[in-house]
Amino acid sequence: MSVAGTEVLLEFLGTPDGTAAPRLAATRPAADERDAWWHELAGALGILADLGYTHGDLSAYNVLVHDGRPVLIDLPQVVDVVGNPQGPGFLERDVRRLGEWFTARGLDPAAPERLLTELRERSRLRRP
Ligand SMILES: Nc1ncnc2c1ncn2[C@@H]1O[C@H](COP(=O)(O)OP(=O)(O)O)[C@@H](O)[C@H]1O
Numbered sequence: 001m002s003v004a005g006t007e008v009l010l011e012f013l014g015t016p017d018g019t020a021a022p023r024l025a026a027t028r029p030a031a032d033e034r035d036a037w038w039h040e041l042a043g044a045l046g047i048l049a050d051l052g053y054t055h056g057d058l059s060a061y062n063v064l065v066h067d068g069r070p071v072l073i074d075l076p077q078v079v080d081v082v083g084n085p086q087g088p089g090f091l092e093r094d095v096r097r098l099g100e101w102f103t104a105r106g107l108d109p110a111a112p113e114r115l116l117t118e119l120r121e122r123s124r125l126r127r128p
């Protein structure tokens with residue numbers, strides 16, 4: 001993704017023949033892949049949190065798996081966690097909804113709660 005002024009440009013994610021990358025929801029990761037994808041997504045959410053944002057509509061349908069790595073899509077409603085009164089609620093919903101998909105597939109159930117605590121802290125640090 002690249003950000004130019006007020007525009008967000010996202011390149012096509014898929015194969016050169018035009019087949020789109022699969023949604024996370026359509027994948028069946030092995031345990032090591034599942035944990036690696038969770039870790040990558042946690043990193044992406046951390047970057048957003050450091051900027052004071054959360055995705056706002058995160059689920060296994062708004063993540064594509066491209067070249068073996070998860071990519072967030074569908075970000076037009078990205079939410080200001082601090083300035084928006086509903087921000088903390090969106091952050092919580094994002095992490096819980098994504099976390100439920102992963103824990104239903106064997107991720108450590110403590111991981112989403114840990115991430116939520118961390119992201120709350122990071123978004124708070126960003127803008128008091
Ligand atoms: N294969 C893809 N490559 C790049 N971006 C995609 C791809 N599929 C979807 N997107 C992006 O995600 C946005 C939302 O897609 P999608 O989740 O399918 O729609 P919605 O949830 O709004 O019905 C699209 O507008 C597009 O920017």
Ligand SMILES: [Mg+2]
Nearest residue numbers: 061062073074
């Ligand atoms: Mg979508």
